[in-house]
Amino acid sequence: MTDTSTRHLPLLVPACAADAKEGLDAHEAQRYAHVFKALGDPTRLRLVTMVAAHENQEACVCDLTEPLDLGQPTVSHHLKILVDAGILRRDKRGIWSYYSIVPGALQAVGDLLHTLPAAPG
């Protein structure tokens, strides 16, 4: 997870169904796991859904702290992890940072999950 080469892959390319059928190779697995790991925390998952629910799908950090009842440093720490994973992008305007979801990022990992067939129940 310290491999910085994964930081700048915005996952804009949808998962290929053929790849999923063969099982992911090590590089693909690392890339997707980075995103899932970032989503694997309740606070971060709430932050992502709150940003998505916000007007214009963009939220100021000042709007995100109160509903979570957490301090701004904690929220900023979680937001940084989401930015590093390519899920959120940050736009600094004046004294505030605004966060939005990177187009395609969650679609790509959602597509991967939908391509995996389950055995009949």
Next chain:
Amino acid sequence: MTDTSTRHLPLLVPACAADAKEGLDAHEAQRYAHVFKALGDPTRLRLVTMVAAHENQEACVCDLTEPLDLGQPTVSHHLKILVDAGILRRDKRGIWSYYSIVPGALQAVGDLLHTLPAAPG
């Protein structure tokens, strides 16, 4: 993550788009984050895609160790985490354990990701 009440939720109910638009509540976030955390490791993600790619979407632990070049105890440890998260189910037959994907589990988390709108690029 030690809350055992989340262990036995197979996530059979697809995510509700309305819920996602409001942002997830704390309980839902914990439930989904448990699944994402389990997927947030390259080895576990490869295991899930390998099981899905296997004939009848079911694989013996003996089929999973060699392609990963890992020992069976390590693979079994990762498989247990995936079972505890409600992603895989284990069926013991004779001396071997067979793993398959819990129907609906990945569909539900994939649906959640697809319901989250991204800001225009």
